[in-house]
Amino acid sequence: MKLSTKGRYAVMAMADLAANGREGRAVPLVEIAERQEISLSYLEQLFAKLRRSSLVKSVRGPGGGYRLSRPAQDMRISDIVLAVDEPLAATRCRPHSSKGCMTTGTRCMTHDLWEELGRQIHVFLSSVSLADVVEKRVLGRAQPCTAPEPDATGREAANREAA
Secondary structure, rough: OOOOOHHHHHHHHHHHHHHOHHOOOOHHHHHHHHOOOOOOHHHHHHHHHHHHOOOOEEEOOOOOOEEEEOOHHHEEEEHHHOOOOOOOOOOOOOOOOOOOOOOOOOOOOOOOHHHHHHHHHHHHHHOOOOHHHOOOOOOOOOOOOOOOOOOOOEEEEEHHHHO
């Protein structure tokens, strides 16, 4: 699953703002656009949504731009993604609808799998702060599944029990 450009760019821009807006400095969108290689007009649309969600504050006049509305450690990545209307759902069914994605109106066989994936994405993004991203504390947070150790015959524990 892949987040759309909207969600990824919003997180990139907010991380840039957190990194470059230290000591309360307002950061102009044109600077973020240049550093992150994102269209200025696209950033303006994203920041309008981020402002409506109270994640950023705008500063007018000379030295104007945007500031984070609260400390980066108190801002969750899921808040940013949801603020720009990025769905975290992995199913093709419409959110909050009792009707499934099949032409008969039922849910597909894999619905629960994709629904749970969407929940897990939300849980992960809710566990990561903007400060974690800026300070590069994200790698290693997810723990990979490990395969059972093989015994002397080379079979895994689960296969030994079934035999």
